[in-house]
Amino acid sequence: MSEILSQEEIDALLQALNTGEVSVKEIEQENKEKKVKKYDFKSPKKLANDQLRTLNMIHENFSRILNTFLSGYLRTKVQIDVLSVEEVSYYEFSNSISNPAMLAIINFQPLPGQIVFEISNQLSFCIIDRILGGMGNYNGEIRAFTEIEVTLLNKMVRQMIKYFIDPWENVIELSPTLDKIETNSQFAQIVSHNETIALVTLRARIGDAEGLINICIPHIVLEPILPKLSTKYWFSTISKKTTDEEKKVLEKRVKRANLKIACIVGEASITVEDFLNLQEGDVITLNKTIRDEVEIMVEDKIKYLGKPGTIKNKLSVKVTKVIEKDDDEYDE
Template identity: 75%
Template sequence: MSEILSQSEIDALLEALNTGDVDVQEIKEETKEKKIKKYDFKSPKKLAKDQLRTLHIIHENYSRILNTFLSGYLRSYIQIEVLSVEELSYYEFSNSISNPAMLSIVDFNPLPGQMIMEVSTSLAFCIIDRILGGNGNYQGEIRSFTEIELTILNKIVRQIIKLLIEPWENVIELSPKLDKIETNSQFAQIVSPNETVALITLKAKISEVEGLINICIPHIVLEPILPKLSTKFWFSTNTNKTITDEEKNMLQKRLKKANIELSAIIANTTITVEEFLNLQVGDVISLNKNINEQLEIKVGNKIKFLGTPGSMKNKYAIKITKVFEKGDEEYDE
């Protein structure tokens, strides 16, 4: 839009000024007006939007892993998603916690300090109910946890915390460890009230019960890895990279140390349950294989070799006579 007025517009403006329809003072005040942004010096912002976005991505991955784990563990319909990621003071977080609460205090090794995972009491009682064989639709009153209930929660929280390792692996190699579970927020003062924290809120639904899972990570814990909490760093570490020969050799060495089950099948047969129940010492069972036939040797549940039985240094042994390769008719896929 052009800032140059036409002659007719200039005449209309002069006429409006003369009649008093337009106030010159108001025009001056509008031009002098500046945009002001509020800033609270009591709680300065220490986390950039980019870093909060990265925390959102990390915990989106965590919510998917947690969803899969709890679905199998509780044998119930589970739905977990990230509701919000925000920066606030620890006082605001602790002040919003109701009593009784379920607060898991976690050592965020190797990072300094601790973090808190708060699970709403409705979800906690639902989990306990499912583990003890109920349908999970806990309708009882919200009360303090018993010693048995805390023991059950302690066990499952330890497994839930281990699931944090994978989502964080692109930023840091974590070794989180559960320190204790508190039911009163007054005994869960891990940092000073004015300390800045990142609060990740997950919305969880177990069967018909809904609740929140809050993960509170103090700024002092995140400070050593703040440079890595940027989307640029995140996506650069997620790009496909060429595997070096050294990495290939290391992988081969580790694979060679893996333990696998090897079994030689001498023979098999079929008998009735009655015959099985009436077996006595000295009975002879007729098998489906001749003594001179080669034995099948399985790796896992696949036939990979043939061999002949024997002994070596007073121990039973088997000599491999044939190795099946892909393409052989006998090769067991």
């Protein structure tokens, strides 16, 4: 932003122009001078600001999904927000990790290499306490994680990393898997110290506990998709999603749901003796006629009415009416 001159400075500049102390050409020449930007060749920047903004948007979506998952998983109020997305060296990240620590090494397939998912000790012990039925309290004690605690965190992280898939779908179809959990940063050396990384920091509040979640993504992992990490590509990809495509995705997800459907042709009351003596060809009189509609049950609720029949020598039911929620006749 250009500097705003005061009225006194404006008057002094006009006076200098009138007296010839300052010429218009000198002012124009100063404006044409190229601005020099400092550049550190020891730690060259490999990620553009536009790419960092895209990573920010991706992880904002991830944090919202994580909010919903952890709120149900831990049965308490959870609030997670993106605090920052910056480019640093792996040495700066690893040097800031305290021991012991909760470090999940994740394979970011199909991208090459691995990422580090770090949850601060305060949050980790709070999560463990909640899983074991506690209130999520942490007294600040610095101690190593037990094998049982690591197993509990392992199970939870396996659930959490599944939620990377949807936020990244506009860039790449991910299949992340948990490689291992380390509690010592020295054994979590996934790249060299000088390697550039994108460090995504999330601020999380679980109940009364507050801490940070760091996601370390090395440059070698992002390198194959760097052209796609731009806001222009991001929004153009989103705009290409037509209504038909969204319907196909929704239809595909609905098809995965398993529902039990049954058709109640009719009911009849017979004695146990008659039931035991039933033979092939016997006829049981039901409480419905061939003109009556039959009830179609979805799970344990009547959702449709229909007419029985056959299609290509197979028994079938034609839906003739959808039972609405406000239909008192069929409410249980």
